[in-house]
Amino acid sequence: EGQLVESGGGLVQPGGSLRLSCVASQFNFGGHWMSWVRQAPGKGLEWVASIKSDGSDKYYVDSVKGRFTFSRDNVRNSLSLQMNSLRVEDTAVYYCARVSRYAFDPWGQGTLVTVSS
Amino acid sequence: QTVVTQEPSFSVSPGGTVTLTCGLSSGSVSTGHYASWYQQTPGQAPRTLIYTTDSRSSGVPDRFSGSILGNKAALTITGAQADDESNYYCVLYVGGGSWVFGGGTKLTVL
Numbered sequence: 001e002g003q004l005v006e007s008g009g010g011l012v013q014p015g016g017s018l019r020l021s022c023v024a025s026q027f028n029f030g031g032h033w034m035s036w037v038r039q040a041p042g043k044g045l046e047w048v049a050s051i052k053s054d055g056s057d058k059y060y061v062d063s064v065k066g067r068f069t070f071s072r073d074n075v076r077n078s079l080s081l082q083m084n085s086l087r088v089e090d091t092a093v094y095y096c097a098r099v100s101r102y103a104f105d106p107w108g109q110g111t112l113v114t115v116s117s
Numbered sequence: 118q119t120v121v122t123q124e125p126s127f128s129v130s131p132g133g134t135v136t137l138t139c140g141l142s143s144g145s146v147s148t149g150h151y152a153s154w155y156q157q158t159p160g161q162a163p164r165t166l167i168y169t170t171d172s173r174s175s176g177v178p179d180r181f182s183g184s185i186l187g188n189k190a191a192l193t194i195t196g197a198q199a200d201d202e203s204n205y206y207c208v209l210y211v212g213g214g215s216w217v218f219g220g221g222t223k224l225t226v227l
Contacts, residue, residue, distance in 0.1 A: 001175070035216075037218075044204075044206060044218060044219070044220045044221040045155070045157075045163065045206050045208070045218045045221070046218060047208065047215065047216040047217065047218060050214050050215070050216070052214075057214065058214075059213065059214030059215050061215070095162060095163075100168070101151070101168050101169050101172070102151030102153065102168065102169060102210045103151070103153035103165055103168035103169070103174075103208075104153070104155075104163075104165065104208070105165035105168065105174060106165070107162040107163055107164075107165075108162065109162055110162055
């Protein structure tokens with residue numbers, strides 16, 4: 001079925017940077033697109049970014065374009081989300097998820113990013 | 118900008134049937150949007166219920182079903198149970214490697 005484990009969340013000041021990681025196991029990581037989805041406290045889910053299986057193309061929601069960079073390492077079965085120029089509105093639980101048949105499955109347990117002064 | 122619409126809240130009686138919908142602010146939802154549905158309880162990661170409009174994810178009871186109803190994607194729960202009380206989210210693939218989630222429906226079973 002697959003397993004995903006995120007890490008790297010924490011408290012950061014507005015304008016600061018943070019790097020999230022996600023390690024995958026128990027599935028053919030290099031054969032799948034992957035994504036990040038976030039959820040602000042008390043709010044709904046928001047797709048943030050996706051990356052092709054070979055890392056050749058990345059796609060971002062407009063609100064993070066130019067600030068977030070999504071990358072993957074198919075040898076280490078890992079993902080990274082480099083987040084720069086963070087804003088208060090980026091505060092959320094960030095989930096990594098496998099893209100399978102245009103759906104997100106499975107999901108990691110999430111990592112909380114708090115942007116506050 | 119693409120906006121995906123869901124009912125903010127819905128209520129169903131135990132044993133009853135409820136249909137939640139997922140629409141577009143402009144235009145119709147088709148199979149080409151590959152609608153998927155997720156169940157989420159507070160503090161937990163989402164659980165995938167339905168993918169590509171009407172396919173049930175592994176381990177999901179058959180009382181959950183997906184379809185296209187009119188110009189929207191739909192999630193129907195037949196024989197609702199108390200532990201179906203959750204938030205339900207749909208997401209549509211809008212092309213160009215991008216997805217858009219609906220705002221979610223809070224389902225109450227009472």
